[in-house]
Amino acid sequence: MGVGVLSGMLLAIMLVAIMLVAMISGARRLGSEREDEIAIAFCGSNKSLAPGAPIIGALFPAAAVGGVIRPLVFFHQIQLAVSC
Incomplete structure (x- = not known):
């Protein structure tokens, strides 16, 4: 894992x-x-990936979506783990 990934997860x-x-x-x-x-x-913190992904897709070009959505995916996974 790179430093960027670890710092993104920490953030x-x-x-x-x-x-x-x-x-x-x-x-x-x-x-x-x-x-x-x-x-x-429980409910208030779990609303990031579903509305965020389409918004990112609309705001950024297709080539940049992967890099922009990665922090959102980390954030969503950590939300799910904490809320369980």
């Missing part, structure tokens, strides 16, 4: 952690119950 892990903390903190500030906090943390 994805940090982003997932930041998003989970932000969602749980926001739910608590809004006065949500514990069950709602769990639902927000």
